[in-house]
Amino acid sequence: MSARVYLDWNATAPLRAEARVAMLAAMDVVGNPSSVHAEGRAARAVVERAREQLAEALGAAAADIVFTSGATEAAALALAGRDLQCAMVEHECVTAWCEAELDAGADGKVAVEDPTNSALQLANGETGIIQDLPEGLAVSDLVQGFGKLPFGFDWSGVSIGFVSAHKFGGPKGVGALVMKQGIDLLPRMRGGGQEMGRRSGTENVIGIAGLGAAAAAARRDLDNGRWDEVAALRDRLESRLLDAVPDLAIIGRGQKRLPNVTCFAVPGWKGETQVMQMDLAGFAVSAGSACSSGKVRPSKVLRAMGLDDVTASSALRVSIGPDTKEGDLMRFADAWIKAHQRRAATTGAAAAG
């Protein structure tokens, strides 16, 4: 039996070796970062080192970073009570707090009317479509774009952004908000006054250490062009699929997209069914975002782009990373094409029968 092939990096990326090393080292640091003794100061140093690593990778100042338990918490901190406008292509942790009144075009691009009153993602996790962030944008979900795309917070014109460690090779359950200086946010976690009073609670020292190391490594990969190689690999996958299924609908093809994702649909062949068939064949892929993956319903993202319910229920997402091997990806392509042919034969037979 072949080994499993993981092609669901946008749901969560494997833990980077650099993150693992940093986390192991942090396990030996016993203190509470708020304690003033040597053990406390050592734990504080781990947190502040990671803050500098993330700030440098993001193009921001360390003082602008607020560590959180992930993007969902960061989104709530950035958005709750503000009634910003957004589009339905945003992640549910954003639409939970926004007025989803903005339209996405058929190309997935969102027309922002009032940037200072809007939230707009850097890139979409399902389709990979990249947005042009307007100057003065209030909030941007950087989760899927950070580490895969050149991005500098300082020159982005964005007031508040947020990231999630496990999307760039850090651990799950830790993330960060980055904000321009001078912005005041109402703290939602109150108590000990950590994170300059913006987010109380003893810091996730081990997780934060992993986040920092992963951010630095992700930035290095980006600077070294590794994501260009990933994009080339993704393009070869799409070419092979199109060779076999010429009328395959690849969402966002030809647009600016994340380098590592392809989202395609065979109308009527449910995404969930494909996920299960591919899982049995040894491949981990997804039908939409992971959070929604237990729920069998059309992708809100694809619906917002004007796709009909049947097509929006039939999308498959394949997302890869720098560790993905071409041979594994092409084995996936072959398995999917075979399943597609089997289905076409059955459907054809049924239609003929």
Place this chain on the structure above:
Amino acid sequence: MSARVYLDWNATAPLRAEARVAMLAAMDVVGNPSSVHAEGRAARAVVERAREQLAEALGAAAADIVFTSGATEAAALALAGRDLQCAMVEHECVTAWCEAELDAGADGKVAVEDPTNSALQLANGETGIIQDLPEGLAVSDLVQGFGKLPFGFDWSGVSIGFVSAHKFGGPKGVGALVMKQGIDLLPRMRGGGQEMGRRSGTENVIGIAGLGAAAAAARRDLDNGRWDEVAALRDRLESRLLDAVPDLAIIGRGQKRLPNVTCFAVPGWKGETQVMQMDLAGFAVSAGSACSSGKVRPSKVLRAMGLDDVTASSALRVSIGPDTKEGDLMRFADAWIKAHQRRAATTGAAAAG
């Protein structure tokens, strides 16, 4: 030079070997627990195994557990918007959301008027004083008591409790809320609908694995009487200090206290000064809770018990655990007694001079 001696377990406990092993194993589990493929199911299994471990250690059902990023988040989830009553002996993550109208006696015990409308801690982190939790209590901060005291959520009469992993040998940045069935809470983290919709956000799989393993190990230690040994060790420390300084004020002595903590004051000798002197001598101890330790001000907990500002500013907390060696603790006692004698000589000379 001697090795450092860590005597600040109530600020944060060292990571248990069992937690480390579980976390290392979880690092190799790549999936997102919300993903339906094999990798996702493996991650889900890690989370659910930990949920069962914590539930068993707490005396609750697995379905009653909601994982959070720690006690501060759990407290906000349990308390925000409810205006419950509490006393100032509670941790700041509780007083942030309560009306601090309840009185603590000189013995630190809080008289609850209306349990269904009140929050009361199981035990205090600074003094170790244990409260009698009244039947029907709305919320209890179990952070410092869980794992050190016999406690069963099911028979406690408490509606909602919460714990923090790093206080019982798990990692920092992960905790849990435990609630009686049928209680509805307004989710504060919204989006993907994780934790049965009560707390969205991709689960901290590695941290949760560590929490579960630490909870099981803590429960084992408790059942095996290891905390009785810790209490005996703490008592020997107190005896030695009292032998040297007969008029030493030990807060809560003779009352039901946590087995591992002693809090004592020499009025006029600032706790912060003692912490620094002991730190230089190689011992990590604390002057109050870690969150507040950067702030030089009288302990709110001791003030609430009616101690004057001078005494409340002069307390030192020593908190130990099952790994604490008697020799190390007695070396601390000797170092503290020596510092006390030096100070007495200086103060006496100053008074005479």
